[in-house]
Amino acid sequence: MKKDLKVMAVRNQAPISAADNTITFLPEDCQHGTSAEDALFVISARIGTGLVRRILVDTGADSNILFRGAFDKLGLHNDNLQTHRHGVTGLGDNFLKPDGSITLPITIGTSSQKKTILSEFVVLKDSTAYNVILGRKTINDFSAVIFTKYLLMKFRTDDGSVGTIHGD
Template sequence: MRRILVDPGSSSEILYKRAFLGMGFTLDQLRPVRVPLVGFDGMVIHSEGLIRLPLTASNGSHKSQVTLDFLVADVPSAYNMILGRSGLSALRAVPNTYHIVLKFPIPGGIGKIRGDQWQARECYVASLSATIAKGLESDSRPNQDVVPQDGQGQMETE
């Protein structure tokens, strides 16, 4: 899976509903949990539910796999998922935003996943554009904002 926001400030792992359904899952596979999620703008949405999935961080033969609980959120986003603190901790991964790389221990060394500067910029611009468009709409309909996000990494969920 591409277009993953690596966010050490996020307290949860989020899988967006569009990506969740695109992976072939159905909503009845979710464990019913309605967790309030608060965005940067203070807007609160509730999760659709929770699903436990394996996550593999890989770059060729260098890989690490963990199983994580993902909250599924039904909001528009340029990203497919957010990997937060608990996921980074489970992978024992260290993000480096300057070099757009995620490093994690593997047997016999350190695995690296390099981000794509062009794709990161594209996600940021798409999120910013959606936020501005929603902001213009929200002048007539309060509390309809979309949460802006930036950055990206590459992971796989199975």
């Protein structure tokens, strides 16, 4: 009989709802036509003290890259850089020597639907169409899930809810 009471107590507890914390992708999440299905996933985020646009989210990149133009626009200086011991392999397997690395806060999302983490960025002089390349480690640190067909990223926010970012 005591065993039955324990079972009843468990059954009478309020169920833990995972629905609010489950990351799902629904057709209504798609905000673009089918022409964007093969587009690169590009977002904006707050890095350091500034809003940075044209951030390429690249699940194939090992490191975060902060290009020199964006570094300068954020008001950062060479004395903020740490020595970076490893080179970066670019397109065509070209070896690129970084200026250094810097750890900065990066915030994705807005208002209550945001998350901030500290992340290391390798600073490169080379320029591209992007200001930043966001790599795999940071994507994982955000607990982010990307659905490239919808150009959509969902992630756990600072308050535990699910945040959403649509590609620019």
